[in-house]
Amino acid sequence: MEKTWWKESVIYQIYPRSFNDSNGDGIGDLKGITEKLPYLSKLGIDVIWLSPVYKSPNDDNGYDISDYRNIMDDFGTMEDFDEMLEEAHKHGLKIMMDLVVNHSSDEHEWFQQSKSSKDNPYRDYYIWKKGENGQPPTNWGAAFGGSVWEYDETTGEYFLHLFSKKQPDLNWENPVLRQEVYEMMRYWLDKGIDGFRMDVVNFISKDTSYPEGEKAEGALYGNGGPHFMNGPRIHEFLQEMNREALSNYDTITVGEMPGVNVEQGKLYTGETRNELNMVFHFEHVGLGDGKHGKWDPQEWKLTDLKEIFTKWQKGLENEGWNSLYWSNHDQPRGISRWGNDSDEYRVISGKMIATCLHMMQGTPYIYQGEEIGMTNVKFESIEDYRDIETLNAYRDLTPNFLSYDEIFKGIYERSRDNARTPIQWDASENAGFTDGTPWINVNSNYKEINAEAVLADKDSIFYYYQKLIQLRKKNEVIVYGTYDILHEDDEQIYAFTRTLGEDKLLVICNFSEDTPEFVLPKNIEFSANEVLISNYHVDEAQAIDRFTLKPYEARVYRLTK
Known part of the structure; x- marks a missing residue:
């Protein structure tokens, strides 16, 4: 490679x-x-x-x-x-x-030209189609809700937008x-x-x-x-x-x-x-x-x-x-x-x-x-959300398809605005992100x-994270080693090895708050091991053929033959 x-x-x-x-x-x-x-x-x-x-x-x-x-x-x-x-x-x-x-945006100069007339040189920078009997060219739905086709009265045709109607698709055939x-x-x-x-x-x-x-x-x-x-x-x-x-x-x-x-x-x-x-x-x-x-x-x-x-x-x-x-x-x-x-x-x-x-x-x-x-953040009101996808889903799905409690459960778990609240730099007002009024509210847990x-x-x-990055720079096996999964049917432990020549890593991650037992497969042979990184204190002398993991524990061992 x-x-x-x-x-x-x-x-x-x-x-x-x-x-x-x-x-x-x-x-x-x-x-x-x-x-x-x-x-x-x-x-x-x-x-x-x-x-x-x-x-x-x-x-x-x-x-x-x-x-x-x-x-x-x-x-x-x-x-x-x-x-x-x-x-x-x-x-x-x-x-x-x-x-x-x-x-692009519908405010891009290309689109302004494109929609002005059918014979404009920029017309084919975008995708225009005629409808039939007052219906759009196809039945496709857009990513942010509604049809992918928007009718434009200037030329009597529809333009394609896979996302918002303010995001007309460029015509790559041109x-x-x-x-x-x-x-x-x-x-x-x-x-x-x-x-x-x-x-x-x-x-x-x-x-x-x-x-x-x-x-x-x-x-x-x-x-x-x-x-x-x-x-x-x-x-x-x-x-x-x-x-x-x-x-x-x-x-x-x-x-x-x-x-x-x-x-x-x-x-x-x-x-x-x-x-x-x-x-x-x-x-x-x-x-x-x-x-x-x-x-x-x-x-x-x-x-x-x-x-x-x-x-x-x-x-x-x-x-x-x-x-x-x-x-x-x-x-x-x-x-x-x-x-x-x-x-x-x-x-x-x-x-x-x-x-x-x-x-x-x-x-x-x-x-x-x-x-x-x-x-993630839990805003109390839909008014506090800014994401077009979230707002459109709220509009389109409630109350006919999802109750208000159900849509908020989905928003709290998966809305894009969860990732878009300001970075929490310190415990001062607005988490140190701004001296003004933030464009979207700061997560209330910023003081902690x-x-x-x-x-x-x-x-x-x-x-x-700093240590994980440093380990990657010092150990080629993390970058280039082959990956092989262990215990693929286990619903709590995600374990795998990475191998590059004689270099072998054993990665063990507990994705649960339970304390499952990890058993090392017998086909993994080694004479010594060292802990490369772990999120709890690990006794280096502990045998690794069988041990109990703490909640959400992660360990990475280097195995030597």
Whole structure:
């Protein structure tokens, strides 16, 4: 397997709006990020993934871009960006920009031109279709509710938007549009950024016959997914993008890809295919989805989680590369989702899930606040929520499909706003995030959970993450070793080995508050062992062939023959 810097990196995602506000307007900004670069350097990460900072009317918090070459006023100026980039590089930190080119904002100049007339040169930058008998061209439902088609009276046609109606889809069948995108990518790469995280990039190739979507019983809309996910020309487009925009730079690229499977993942990330370095799949974060998706969450089983991770670990072994994540700006807080956010177990379970993820093969992602143990938020009123997806689900599902108690259960567990509350820097007002009124309320637990507190506690989750990152830099087996699962039917313990030549690690994670017994399989031979990292004190003299785990305990052993 080829060794590369991006395989050996740890990536930290910043959602700028909620990271750090430098000017008191209640919104995080680029100067606020620059202020905190020493903090990130202390943590030990290598790459910052920056959620969109481009000019945007903010219908979907920056994922609706009106100008790809300018900075959103809320976040500052291009000078602020250049300063942040320069300072990041001085700290040895790379910057990975968010690339959102499945769609733009409807306020982008391209779309303003496109909708003005059918013979405008920009008309084919977007996807326009006639309807029939007053009905949209297809029955597909949009990600944020409603139809994917919006009627525009100016030209009497519908435009496609897989997300909000203010996010019209770009027409990748148009070679002129594609060249515009590649030129824009080169603009940022020439500035010195280090790569791109590509938003829903496997949606850019559609089935141009636009067939009807299959309609589930009781559903308002058909499922268009099979006709726009991993579409017919997707590999052609990504190879062209690589050739035209990426190949002359030493970049890191990751594609966000809902609906991708392992076999497709191999094609997207294969080392000789010249497409992407890695992909984000969504299989594990969909665990527990109910009839109404994430809005009526059900119990999930550890065996299902292990099966998904193992399938990807083994599937991409020697043939591709994994992205490893528990949470991001679109997912709830990792500890609340995968661990236990009670006062008793929050820190210990946070360390456990971190151990499990960082010991797998792939590039790990830390979402801002994860390293200080932030949790989901429970706002009392729907008025306190800002996320378009959450607000639309509340509007569409209550009270006909879900009761108010049921929808709030779903919101508390899975809303995107769980990840978007401001970073809790200290115990002062607004958690030290802003001197003004924050754009979204701060989680009320900020006095107990904040960066100042964890930095003062040598046993905190912050220093545990720091140690995990350091171990990764010093032990090639963590990066390149093969993964093999143990006890795959166990519903409490997630255990696996990592092997690189003579180097072998044993990873044991208890995903429960019970005290299950771990039994080492007899085929694992060793003459000595040492504890590499653990979230409880471990007696080094204790035999490891059979022992009882504490609640949410994690241990990593190095085994020597």
